Amino acid sequence: xxxxxxxxxxxxxxxxxxxxxxxxxxxxxxxxxxxxxxxxxxxxxxxxxxxxxxxxxxxxxxxxxxxxxxxxxxxxxxxxxxxxxxxxxxxxxxxxxxxxxxxxxxxxxxxxxxxxxxxxxxxxxxxxxxxxxx
Numbered sequence: 001x002x003x004x005x006x007x008x009x010x011x012x013x014x015x016x017x018x019x020x021x022x023x024x025x026x027x028x029x030x031x032x033x034x035x036x037x038x039x040x041x042x043x044x045x046x047x048x049x050x051x052x053x054x055x056x057x058x059x060x061x062x063x064x065x066x067x068x069x070x071x072x073x074x075x076x077x078x079x080x081x082x083x084x085x086x087x088x089x090x091x092x093x094x095x096x097x098x099x100x101x102x103x104x105x106x107x108x109x110x111x112x113x114x115x116x117x118x119x120x121x122x123x124x125x126x127x128x129x130x131x132x133x134x
Contacts, residue, residue, distance in 0.1 A: 041109055045107060058098075068094055082124075082128065083116070083126075094129060
């Protein structure tokens with residue numbers, strides 16, 4: 001019984017530590033203002049422009065290549081693709097990023113399979129890449 005209590009307490013402590021990590025800009029050294037440290041789940045317009053790439057696929061492959069790696073297990077009926085949403089519309093698999101020019105991209109964001117359920121619904125087993133345009 002004591003072991004179960006220790007394991008449960010440890011699991012709760014780890015869960016609390018993992019969920020309290022900030023996702024926005026991080027305070028700069030010395031306190032006060034925030035830095036423009038890059039976020040692992042977001043590519044900003046500034047990053048897109050600085051990359052000088054012509055398609056969303058090239059930007060992602062260059063700046064966040066891990067987004068294009070298939071994660072998790074696959075099944076016979078599972079298509080091995082990462083879903084792409086252009087603004088709020090499903091656009092297809094990750095290869096469709098090659099058809100999105102960088103001219104009007106405001107941001108590109110990656111959602112894990114779990115994170116994607118709320119905004120995009122279930123069924124995106126390998127995550128979602130959302131491209132927002134101006």
